[in-house]
Amino acid sequence: MPGKNDCKKVGKEKVQVRILSNYLSDLREKFEAETGLKISLSQFAKMRPLNVKLACFLSRNSCLCTRHQNFALKLKALKQNNCVTSTSPDNFVHAFPDAEKVDAVLAKLPQGGMVKYEEWKRVEVEGKKKMKIVTSEVETSAFCAKFKEEVPQFRQHVVRANEQYSQLKTLKENLDQYNVAIQMDFAKHYKIKNNEEIQSAYWNCDMVTLHPIVVYFKNENGELQHESTCIVSDEMGHNSATVFAILKRVVPEVKEKHPDVKFIHYWTDSPSSQYRNKTIFSILSDHESLFGMPASWNYFEAGHGKGPCDGVGGTAKRMADEAVNRQATTIQDAKEFYTWAANQERSSIKYMFVSKYECKESQTYLTEKYGSVKAIPGTMSFHAVVGRSGEVKTRSTSCYCEKCFHSHGFHTDTSLCKWDTHKLENRKTGPVQASVPVAGIGDYVAAVYDSSWYVGEVEDVDDGEYSVRFMQQTGQKFKWPQRKDDLWIDPADVLCVVPKPLPTAKSERMFTFSEATLQHIEECFALKVANK
Incomplete structure (x- = not known):
């Protein structure tokens, strides 16, 4: 795990925590298949190192991907309707490899009824986009259509994920003095x-x-x-x-x-x-x-x-x-x-x-x-x-x-x-727009929101969007509002990157930007409005 507090004391040393990306029962089956040895699940579990922790597909902090989590949540809804016995996405993909078997599972749902399921979505809460679990209730036919549409995509997702890890393992085994993997x-x-x-x-x-x-x-x-x-x-x-x-x-x-x-x-x-x-x-x-x-x-x-x-x-x-x-x-x-x-x-x-x-x-x-x-x-x-x-x-x-x-x-x-x-075509020199994000974490940006422009600091970047903590403008001066005003915005709404504001006094309660910076923001905003 990447966090600085994600460590476990093993003996006299602190060791970084690692997360299992699969169930112990599945790993035991793989162990027996590869080694030919037989071992009970309880004995296999006892051999797990202290710094290796279990992961739950439904846990937000499980370090697993959104696709796996959302698919597991739909399987949870199917299990509640006695359609499946496991909520493991990988187990489902292996157990139901074709459309006919998936249809047989969905046929167990009550026809003409409603299906309630949960899903991780980025939703707007008080003007701010946040990742939350959203509960939906739809007709059985709508749920089945959505599920059948997602199964092939998810199956390919699992295949690619497993294949990449498998190929990395193959590369490591076949490395020689002429090759390195970074x-x-x-x-x-x-x-x-x-x-x-x-x-x-x-x-x-x-x-x-x-x-x-x-x-x-x-x-x-x-x-x-x-x-x-x-x-x-x-x-x-x-x-x-x-x-x-x-x-x-x-x-x-x-x-x-x-x-x-x-x-x-x-x-x-x-x-x-x-x-x-x-x-x-x-x-x-x-x-x-x-x-x-x-x-x-x-x-x-x-x-x-x-x-x-x-x-x-x-x-x-x-x-x-x-x-x-x-x-x-x-x-x-x-x-x-x-x-x-x-x-x-x-x-x-x-x-x-x-x-x-x-x-x-x-x-x-x-x-x-x-x-x-x-x-x-x-x-x-x-x-x-x-x-x-x-x-x-x-x-x-x-x-x-x-x-x-x-x-x-x-x-x-x-x-x-x-x-x-x-x-790779058209290699020409000249003034062009860089193909990189306009801002990074810690940068100050001017951005459009609700037909006006605001200035703030980028606090996070996720899935191509920026989390910006906005300042409050009073005349030509800016300050941090008493209540934190942060918002997830699309990169298309960013006007430009601006220099870090300068404090107007030692208290650092009020800040200011140069006239040239404010003029540049106004020009970018006018161009944005004109191009709408």
């Missing part, structure tokens, strides 16, 4: 805190970007090894420019430690703003000229990207908090976090610092070189991308079979497995 992810921001801080510091605390990375490789004896790295940055934007700046620091480090490496296999989750977009595809197509070796990029199925990076990020944040609490150090910004972390000799995590300036440089470079590259149709359906000069090869799922993969990379041209080729 798994990485953005962790939740580390929030700066001090033992004794004033009120204004508490409400306006800085944050630090953490980007954990785990590199898998084989040693001289052919044993699978890994190295953990955590990138520390003062850049709050989680976008392709930040990812590129990180790669420019990490890849040379990998080449230095593993000089025989000829190919890199990246594994990440699937956010389009960070890893799965035309900019990353363009970087991948030029990876050999940029970094001296080709690469592939593999994506976990949406909602199933949990892995060792979450433990690395959680460990880094927990250790920092413990150091601050025992007054062993003072951390007030990203640079101080890195200075403290880099001196932790007992830590197995290596820390590297990537500055905001490096990220801005990367943004300029990417915009000039790839700004007008056309997006590839079906981008969000790709889970495997292999870069070549000026083009990429893609698949709906990763494939590391002998026909596709060898010691020096992929031979997709001769493989019988289906790989689609896409040429």
Whole structure:
């Protein structure tokens, strides 16, 4: 689990908590099938490590995806009507593999009656969008139609999720001295805190970007090894420019430690703003000229990207908090976090610092070189991308079979497995709009709401939307309202990113923006209204 408090004391050490992504009964069956050994469920449960906890599909904090949770809630409704005996989505997919068997289950529902079920939805509460469980009651025919429509999509979702984990396992088993696998992810921001801080510091605390990375490789004896790295940055934007700046620091480090490496296999989750977009595809197509070796990029199925990076990020944040609490150090910004972390000799995590300036440089470079590259149709359906000069090869799922993969990379041209080729067109320089989000966590933005513009701070980014804490305007000055005014907004409603406001006095109760900033907001707002 990624949280800094998600740890368990095992012996004298604190170990990051891990969550089982399946039921113990299912895991026991898989264990018996793979090993040929027989073991009782109770004995199998006793062997579970202390830091490995059970997950419930219906728990919001279970680290499972929305699709699984919502499907489990519908199965719960079916179970209440005595149609099924289990609410496990994966068990249902395996037990009812075709439409006829699904129809037989739904036929048990009372015809002409009503079906009540729950579903996770983002709903508007007092003008703010929040994730809540919504209870619906519909006619049996409507529920059946909705359920039958979702089953094929969910079945493919489960297949892709399992296939990606299976292919990663295959890759690790077949790694050699010429290949490394790099798994990485953005962790939740580390929030700066001090033992004794004033009120204004508490409400306006800085944050630090953490980007954990785990590199898998084989040693001289052919044993699978890994190295953990955590990138520390003062850049709050989680976008392709930040990812590129990180790669420019990490890849040379990998080449230095593993000089025989000829190919890199990246594994990440699937956010389009960070890893799965035309900019990353363009970087991948030029990876050999940029970094001296080709690469592939593999994506976990949406909602199933949990892995060792979450433990690395959680460990880094927990250790920092413990150091601050025992007054062993003072951390007030990203640079101080890195200075403290880099001196932790007992830590197995290596820390590297990537500055905001490096990220801005990367943004300029990417915009000039790839700004007008056309997006590839079906981008969000790709889970495997292999870069070549000026083009990429893609698949709906990763494939590391002998026909596709060898010691020096992929031979997709001769493989019988289906790989689609896409040429990256229109590489022109010039002033273009960046293909990255307009704002990151901690940035201040001007946004449109209810036919007016407001200024606020981005507190969170989720599923392509921004959670913004808005300020209250009084004349030419701004202040934080007594009652927190936060709202989930669509990126299309963001007018522009603005500089951080300046306090008008030491009390920091009132803030102001420059006249140029306010004029720029007005111009963006006028353009927005004119284009409606």
